[in-house]
Amino acid sequence: MSAKKAGLLAGQVALITGSESGIGRETARAFCRQGAAVVLNGLQPARLEATRLALAAEGYQVAACLADVTDYAAAERLIATAIDTFGRLDILVTNASISMRAYFRDMTPEVFRQVLDSNVYGSVFPLKAALPHLVRAKGSVTFISSISALNGMxxxxxxxxxxAALANLAHTLRLELADTGVHFGVVHIGFTQNDPDKRVLDAAGQPVPIAHRSARWQKSQAEVAAIILRHVRRRKRRTVISALGQLILVVHTLLPRLGDWVVRTSQRRLRNFYE
Structure with missing residues (x-):
């Protein structure tokens, strides 16, 4: 067995949505390094293919599927890519997401729905299509959430x-499907370095760049990917990334009024800051 395949996830197949770039791409690389065969996913053909070629050039087993995971038929096609290519599916990481920077009163209903759909149905639809295979493998599902789900921003x-919906979904599925042996977890990601060309939606649905962030608040994409990998390997229920994320969780739970006051008084600085 080659060094490329001799890892803790050797023989397993992982599917990571939104893995053409950013955290998803680095998570795919981390899983590949541990011996998993990985199915990549994204919406930009050139970027998705470039990521596939880069990982394949490193000697890893990878496939790619261009699919909008907020469309159930496309999600079914994505899962079929994993099964048709590698014959099984052991790990699903739902990372695909659209972020935003806009106040509620300024947003159009269509933009609100687009962001919500990407974060909720973008996880629900791939999971729904993948569930029979994951049950068969007694596999693992990890929803990528955010520390902003712990306290509104x-x-x-x-x-x-x-x-926030993803955290409750994971809890509910853990209860409903306890007898299947499938792991359901959620990772709350904190402030993370972004690709230079990353965009988020404004109130009108137009893509805009993210404001510069202080490096002292951020983890690298590779660091976050390593934490996601460890979360999946240990089949953890919840992982909150960074000391700041842990602090937010404690304050939100024990001192919610204080947490709200801190956010309100700091909102000018924070509004372009969370991930």
Whole structure:
């Protein structure tokens, strides 16, 4: 067995949505390094193919499927790619997401729905299509959420709502499907370095660049990917990334009024800051 295949996930197949770039791409690379065969997914053909070629050139087993995971038929096609190519599916990481920077009162209903759909149905539809295969494998499902799901953030209403929904979805599925042996977990990601060309939606649905962030608040994409990998390997229920994320969780749980006051008084600085 080659060094490329001799890893902790050797023989397993992982599907990572939204893996053509950013955290998803680095998570795919981390899983590949541990021996998994990985199915990539995205919406930009050139970028998706470039990621596939880069990982394949490193000697990893990868396939790719261009699919909008908010469309159920496309999600079914994505899962079929994993089964047709590798014969099984052991791990699903739902990372695909659209973020936003806009106040609720300024947003059009269509933009709110688009952001919410990407974060909720973008996880529900791939999981629904993949569930029979994951049950067969007693596999693992990890929803990528955000620390902004732990405490609401100004200018992120639809994003925060969608990410919070994933945490409750994971809890519910854990209860409903306890006898299947499938792991359901959620990772709350904190402030992370972005690709230079990353865009988020404004109130009118136009893509806009993210404001520069102080490096001291951020983890690299590779660091976050390593945490996601460890979460999946340990089949954890919840992982909250960064000391700041842990602090938000404690304050939100024990001192919610204080947490709200801090967010309100800091919103000018924070509104372009969370992930």
């Amino acid at each position: 100004p200018s992120g209403s639809a994003y925060c709502a969608g990410k």
